[in-house]
Amino acid sequence: MDEQTRLMHSHSGVGMAGHPGLPQHMQEGTGGTDGDGRKQDIGDILQQIMTITDQSLDEAQARKHALNCHRMKPALFNVLCEIKEKTVLSIRGAQEEEPPDPQLMRLDNMLLAEGVSGPEKGGGSAAAAVAAAAAASGGVGVGAENTTEHSDYRAKLTQIRQIYHTELEKYEQACNEFTTHVMNLLREQSRTRPISPKEIERMVNIIHRKFSSIQMQLKQSTCEAVMILRSRFLDARRKRRNFNKQATEILNEYFYSHLSNPYPSEEAKEELAKKCAITVAQVSNWFGNKRIRYKKNIGKFQEEANMYAARTAVNAANASSHGSQANSPSTPNSAGGYPSPCYQSDRRIQ
DNA sequence: TATGATGATTTCCA
DNA sequence: TGGAAATCATCATA
Numbered sequence: 001m002d003e004q005t006r007l008m009h010s011h012s013g014v015g016m017a018g019h020p021g022l023p024q025h026m027q028e029g030t031g032g033t034d035g036d037g038r039k040q041d042i043g044d045i046l047q048q049i050m051t052i053t054d055q056s057l058d059e060a061q062a063r064k065h066a067l068n069c070h071r072m073k074p075a076l077f078n079v080l081c082e083i084k085e086k087t088v089l090s091i092r093g094a095q096e097e098e099p100p101d102p103q104l105m106r107l108d109n110m111l112l113a114e115g116v117s118g119p120e121k122g123g124g125s126a127a128a129a130v131a132a133a134a135a136a137s138g139g140v141g142v143g144a145e146n147t148t149e150h151s152d153y154r155a156k157l158t159q160i161r162q163i164y165h166t167e168l169e170k171y172e173q174a175c176n177e178f179t180t181h182v183m184n185l186l187r188e189q190s191r192t193r194p195i196s197p198k199e200i201e202r203m204v205n206i207i208h209r210k211f212s213s214i215q216m217q218l219k220q221s222t223c224e225a226v227m228i229l230r231s232r233f234l235d236a237r238r239k240r241r242n243f244n245k246q247a248t249e250i251l252n253e254y255f256y257s258h259l260s261n262p263y264p265s266e267e268a269k270e271e272l273a274k275k276c277a278i279t280v281a282q283v284s285n286w287f288g289n290k291r292i293r294y295k296k297n298i299g300k301f302q303e304e305a306n307m308y309a310a311r312t313a314v315n316a317a318n319a320s321s322h323g324s325q326a327n328s329p330s331t332p333n334s335a336g337g338y339p340s341p342c343y344q345s346d347r348r349i350q
Numbered sequence: 351t352a353t354g355a356t357g358a359t360t361t362c363c364a
Numbered sequence: 365t366g367g368a369a370a371t372c373a374t375c376a377t378a
Contacts, residue, residue: 241358243357287367
């Protein structure tokens with residue numbers, strides 16, 4: 001007697017009719033000779049499954065093989081798959097319906113806005129902000145420097161972008177490889193235990209979620225890197241550069257030549273800003289700083305004041321002999337000459 | 351590396 | 365709202 005026949009005819013007596021876990025269609029049509037035969041088959045299989053762990057390895061392997069070849073096996077597997085889907089999987093399935101993670105959405109949005117993820121758009125909003133900051137600060141000789149810094153920023157952002165995409169690709173590749181591996185494994189196993197396609201799908205989803213959480217960490221660290229880069233390049237104080245010598249001379253010249261009233265009008269500020277290649281705001285800052293520092297320590301600035309007074313006197317003499325005018329920007333309040341190099345404000349500074 | 355110089359920012363006031 | 369004053373942060377130099 002071959003193994004299958006022996007299996008089919010041994011262990012009789014374990015019926016499936018009325019089995020609580022068995023679907024109705026499997027319980028119907030069990031009457032009659034054919035039905036009795038089926039009942040006995042299923043009983044045999046279940047009995048063998050129950051006792052398979054008590055047997056030796058070789059015997060168990062032989063029985064496993066016999067079970068695999070059993071004509072009722074596909075039907076029984078289908079039933080078991082159905083039961084699994086109706087119980088365990090349906091419960092888990094209900095739990096797995098999760099809304100999109102808001103943190104992940106934030107990270108995705110930020111990476112998109114910064115131009116790290118999505119189509120390359122030349123550095124994103126931060127790059128634009130850096131460019132704007134560069135344009136706003138633009139001192140003498142600083143313009144080129146800002147351009148360099150801007151390109152530095154873009155280069156570093158591109159570097160971050162490349163690292164991000166490389167890592168992302170690696171994760172996706174690993175995820176796909178692992179998913180394929182698990183799917184093959186499950187398909188292989190589905191020959192020896194009931195595994196439904198839904199179960200495989202669920203397993204794939206679990207793997208994808210695990211890899212998504214790793215991806216989220218990658219996104220988080222990328223965002224942090226971008227934020228650090230951004231703060232480094234956007235912090236104006238960090239970017240502070242001294243004005244060049246020529247610009248400082250022009251500003252000092254104006255300051256000491258209008259020492260009695262060192263408050264340039266808007267027009268004068270604009271002119272000075274133009275001459276020094278800095279912004280009007282920077283001119284205002286400079287005069288604000290200069291006034292307060294001069295006032296605090298007139299003695300210290302005495303020498304500087306005398307020097308500028310002498311220099312401008314020479315310029316004025318040259319100008320008058322050539323019939324031209326002094327080149328310092330004029331203001332409605334301009335004294336037009338050099339007051340004594342001490343602070344004689346007729347306005348707000350006392 | 352300490353220190354002074356200096357450009358920028360913030361807060362308050364008239 | 366512009367300016368004074370205080371403060372911060374970085375630069376430059378000894």
